[in-house]
Amino acid sequence: MEALNLLESFIQTAETGSFSAAARRLGLTPAAISKNVGRLETHLGVRLFQRSTRRLTLTLGGEQFLRQVSEPYAALQAAFASVAQDEGRPAGVLKVSMAVAFGREYLVPLLGEFLARYPAIVPDWRFENRTVDLIADGIDVAIGGGIELTEGVVARELARVHVVATASPAYLKGRALPRHPSELASFDGIARRSSSSGRVRTWTLRNQIGEQALAEPRMRAIFDDPEAMAHAAMQGLGVALLPMPHAAPWLQRGALVRLLPGWCADNGPIALYYPNRRQLPPRTRVFIEFIVEAFQRPELLLRFDGR
Incomplete structure (x- = not known):
């Protein structure tokens, strides 16, 4: 589940373009989102975002990784939602x-x-x-x-x-x-x-x-x-x-x-x-x-x- 949490922070950040927007969506703090993305980058050995004081943009590696994981992640979300249904x-x-x-x-x-x-x-x-x-x-x-x-x-x-x-x-x-x-x-x-x-x-x-x-x-x-x-x-x-x-x-x-x-x-x-x-x-x-x-x-x- 930890890997999924890190992946979720990355995908939401990529979709919204900022740690703050991803944090609002997930109910976390921007610092927590940033930390999760950093841990994922360390685990992969790839920098996923270019960071500056004004912008947050995907690197080439980040763009490739997003394409690879978006559909499997959406399928996992649907599966979790289905299992979580009450009776x-x-x-x-x-x-x-x-x-x-x-x-x-x-x-x-x-x-x-x-x-x-x-x-x-x-x-x-x-x-x-x-x-x-x-x-x-x-x-x-x-x-x-x-x-x-x-x-x-x-x-x-x-x-x-x-x-x-x-x-x-x-x-x-x-x-x-x-x-x-x-x-x-x-x-x-x-x-x-x-x-x-x-x-x-x-x-x-x-x-x-x-x-x-x-x-x-x-x-x-x-x-x-x-x-x-x-x-x-x-x-x-x-x-x-x-x-x-x-x-x-x-x-x-x-x-x-x-x-x-x-x-x-x-x-x-x-x-x-x-x-x-x-x-x-x-x-x-x-x-x-x-x-x-x-x-x-x-x-x-x-x-x-x-x-």
Whole structure:
């Protein structure tokens, strides 16, 4: 087992490019990872990494060794995971990353059903409004929208997300409801700034017969978080163009009212993202299958579809 531990430290360091990233993935200290790699180099009689204050790169010998051991190591991992299953059931810690509001509203309610099916799996769920690096951060699955695919990561779409116009009953009191997106120009608006580009988003709404029009309320406030936009709209600050996952809970409770029924914008998919491994650990595979199955339920899909 000691040789496997040394090998694991080497492979994780090679994949992540640093002792610190490998340490985060394995739950060790960078010093321990460095020591393990050093011991492996001593055992092999080959320097595996070129070290400097700024970079850590594989040597030619390190590159060759990585090619030789990667597939056998992956096979060993799969074998250990299979043997470690509790009475033939998937087991182990499952690391999943998701946005705070989305995870709380849509994924936590599914957790009881999932654990009833797979009681030997321990969820380690990270609620964070940032794009994670699955490989560097050692995450099994990420769930979200707009995540850029990188090498070694695949996506599986769960649902299309639509953006709809919303406002509070208090804000709409005494106002004539808009009949066309262009009429939103006379309403106060809570705009959204893209956290990646820094630009204020504008939306072109479409209806079922293919007409399209710009929806551009006059700017009253700018936020970079749709959940905050929803809360500001409920306070009567103006119209918020919200993704359906953030609008649906408040529309159902009557805290927000949908404007322009039948008009919406496509905001892209919500998807599962996971490493493109030849053999996924059983706990990861069954979680992916469970979430895909759950998102095929009509009552859940309706909370994403603004058409």
